[in-house]
Amino acid sequence: MSRLAHRPCPSCGDTLQVHVLPAQYGGTVEIDFCFACHGIWFDQMENLKLAPEAIATVFKEMHRHHGEPRTPLASRMNCPECRSRLVQGFDIVRSGRYITHRCAERHGRFSSFSSFMIEKGFVRQLTKPEIADIAKKVGSIHCSACGAPVDLRKEDACSHCRTALSLLDPQAVEKALQAYAPAPARPTPPSWGSPEDIANAVLAVEKERCRVQREAPRPRMTVQQAGALGVDLLSVGLVMLSSLWDD
Template structure:
């Protein structure tokens, strides 16, 4: 079934979300609302638990296909698309890490960022100390994939704002998680230098589009406006998984 415009607004930007009908448990169907601009997913109450294994893999592919959609930051106050009440921010912890959720106080559902969904479903792994050290040398500052706050890797190895460990959407982690969801192609964990190099390439491309024309080769990419997030670079690293 092709996606259709939702009758409900995104909790952040208020634009119409996009409805995707996905396989549910016991041969049912589940309609999930996406906002690719805000990189968020709205789940009606308990809807995330009704997804069939194949649906999780399909959702990942949809996120990857829309990876180049211009990204809007989340609003300071998120509202339930059903009752329009304010959403309450909270945290959940699973084996693969800590992630942020935004829940309706009237229990109509919850809003999750793409990166939070990836953590919840085990598609990520935490960065190793050598990876963090290498990124600190080449980039300096990144954005937390969980909350978006800047993280200066020269001073900290986790997000000081939401206290989340730095995690990466990684080919090896995706392959391992997909073994429980769908047939996964062979993949290997990205080497430490690949993460930093991909972040550098992304920051340079962003600088080019912003018409910044001076990049000394010995300058670390530490400008706050050029900080890039690990979720975006993770999508780049695992893109080969979905090339047919």
């Protein structure tokens, strides 16, 4: 049975967008996206039920909306089912630590796009020398987890939520895509190359974002967003991987 429509985002309150996706071992699972917050609401255990093709669809949706303004996550989030306050915590997997926001009544969890990618093992953490090299060209960016500014010249992790700086691992993403894709001649996953390559990609994505903003003015940035480039490393990785799923 389909869930009730018009459920609010736990953070910003906008209506969640429901996507019906394939589940493991047959059937479907309904996942709720908030593209304003760059987040996903999973009902209890839904994040573990996604089939490989469903994970690829999530990546496509994330990439489709990667350039849209991101609303900073609220300090208080409420469950879209019972409206009780979500409890913030951390989960740790091989690819790093990520933030979780869970309903104490076990209705589900809210994850940012970046947390979803870390949970699924699609990222690798940057080393301190890599961060130092990137900082020579890129001073500050946004934290992929919480959106706070990160000064790469002084920090090797977010000072607000302590999330490590990470980048998408193209081989891990391609492995997920190959699980369902019979299409021939799939492009070879790109190599991130040197930190200079990463820095150049960050600057290119920021340049394009600024061009779009000039053509379609956005609301003024919040204090939290000020002083940093409007991109984060995982968003940059999505752009660089776009050739893997472009039709």
